[in-house]
Each structure stands twice: as structure tokens, then as C-alpha cells.
Amino acid sequence: MDSLLLSLSIDAIPNRILAFARPRARDFLWPRLDTRKIVAGELIHEAGAPFTHVIFPHDGVISLMSETIDERSVEEASIGREGFVGFPLIMGGSNAIGRTVVQISGYASWLSIADLNEGFERFECLRKIMLSYSQSLIVQLMHSVACSSLHGAEQRVARWLLHARDRMSGDHFHLTQEALADTLGLRRATVSEACSALSRANTIHYSRGSLEIVDRAALQDHACSCYRAVHDASFLARSGDAAIF
Numbered sequence: 333m334d335s336l337l338l339s340l341s342i343d344a345i346p347n348r349i350l351a352f353a354r355p356r357a358r359d360f361l362w363p364r365l366d367t368r369k370i371v372a373g374e375l376i377h378e379a380g381a382p383f384t385h386v387i388f389p390h391d392g393v394i395s396l397m398s399e400t401i402d403e404r405s406v407e408e409a410s411i412g413r414e415g416f417v418g419f420p421l422i423m424g425g426s427n428a429i430g431r432t433v434v435q436i437s438g439y440a441s442w443l444s445i446a447d448l449n450e451g452f453e454r455f456e457c458l459r460k461i462m463l464s465y466s467q468s469l470i471v472q473l474m475h476s477v478a479c480s481s482l483h484g485a486e487q488r489v490a491r492w493l494l495h496a497r498d499r500m501s502g503d504h505f506h507l508t509q510e511a512l513a514d515t516l517g518l519r520r521a522t523v524s525e526a527c528s529a530l531s532r533a534n535t536i537h538y539s540r541g542s543l544e545i546v547d548r549a550a551l552q553d554h555a556c557s558c559y560r561a562v563h564d565a566s567f568l569a570r571s572g573d574a575a576i577f
């Protein structure tokens with residue numbers, strides 16, 4: 333088994349939803365989780381697919397993609413260790429609202445819908461945490477619409493990389509420019525120019541799909557205001573004190 337999976341323990345769960353659940357709820361969930369690797373490019377759900385599980389990422393980035401009628405796609409929201417895949421379940425829905433694809437490899441835990449529903453019945457904190465996260469995801473969805481129409485490519489690339497870094501365990505990760513272009517609905521050449529500009533500004537180092545954030549603070553100076561707005565409204569920022577649940 334991968335060393336990351338072996339090191340996962342109930343006392344140090346990277347996923348914030350699971351980490352902030354009260355101890356009795358965590359004890360209930362822990363043996364019911366199926367934890368596995370997620371790999372860049374992996375399709376988690378097609379749009380409209382019925383949910384069989386809710387998924388809690390621990391490391392890596394998963395994108396919710398919308399598709400236009402001309403079959404182009406763009407990311408509506410990204411999800412990492414701060415959240416879960418399957419937020420329509422909290423709103424009474426039962427199907428994926430967009431294509432769900434892994435953008436950066438990592439690992440995540442699957443929990444069946446039956447176990448999730450039992451968890452809701454037994455532990456009020458679980459529903460409250462997941463609702464709180466869903467609220468921050470809606471803020472992200474709203475900003476993604478404005479961002480893609482109002483802000484430039486370099487700003488959007490910087491913003492996306494900062495959100496990704498917030499969800500990863502280190503400054504170094506694998507991400508192709510082609511995947512980033514598809515995610516942001518930009519041309520590959522446009523993303524290449526943006527990455528070159530960010531490299532010249534000594535904020536990132538990029539080489540053949542290997543990306544390193546070398547100066548996070550400087551990268552923030554190149555990102556649009558959406559990064560700070562979404563970050564400040566995010567579950568990670570608001571849930572610093574787990575006792576609120």
C-alpha cells in the first residue's frame with residue numbers, strides 16, 4: 333500500500349470535514365471509509381450520474397466541470413481536503429451536477445450513501461459541517477462565473493494555483509499546462525504564456541508538467557481578487573475553530 337495511505341490515521345485526518353466531526357462521529361465514520369489514490373485525469377462522475385458515495389479528498393484537487401453546448405468545458409469549482417464531492421446530496425439531490433475530474437493526483441476516502449445517511453441520523457455535527465462547506469462552495473461557484481469573464485489569464489492561472497496549493501501537502505505537484513488550459517477554458521498557448529510570465533516573476537517554477545510554487549506571497553500579488561474573496565469565505569478560513577460544530 334502507498335505510504336501516504338499507510339500514514340493516514342484517525343487522529344490526523346487531512347480532510348477537514350472528517351477532522352472537524354466530533355470524536356464519536358469520527359469513530360463511526362472511520363471503519364466505513366474506503367481510502368484510495370486518485371489520479372490526474374481520472375473521471376469521478378459524468379454529469380447527471382447518480383451518487384453512490386460521497387468522497388472526502390485528503391490530498392490532490394478535484395474539479396467540477398460544466399460543459400457548454402459546443403462541448404467545451406470549464407471548471408466551476410475545485411474541491412480538495414477542505415470539502416467533499418457530492419454537495420447536491422446535502423440539498424436533497426441525488427445526481428452529479430457536472431463532470432467531476434481529478435486535476436492533481438492524491439488520495440481520498442469514499443463513504444457509501446447508506447453510511448452517510450446513518451451518520452446524519454446519529455450525529456448532528458456531520459450535517460452541520462457539510463452544510464457549512466456547501467455554503468462556501470456556492471460562493472466559489474458564483475465567483476467562477478465572474479472570474480472567467482472579467483479577469484485575465486495570468487490572474488486566473490495564479491488564482492487556480494493558489495487554491496491548489498491550499499489543498500496540497502507541499503509546494504510541488506504535477507500538473508500539465510494542457511490540463512490547466514482545459515480546466516480554465518483557455519488555449520494551451522495562453523496558459524503557456526501565463527506560466528512563463530509567472531516564472532519570470534519568480535513566483536513559480538515549471539518544467540515538463542512539474543510545478544513548484546516558489547513564492548506564495550508574490551504569487552498572490554499576480555492573482556485576481558477572487559482568490560482572496562473565495563479563500564476568506566471558504567470553509568478552511570471559517571472553520572479554524574472546530575468547536576463551532
Ligand SMILES: [Zn+2]
Pocket residue numbers: 478479480483487488491556557558559
Ligand atoms: Zn478572478
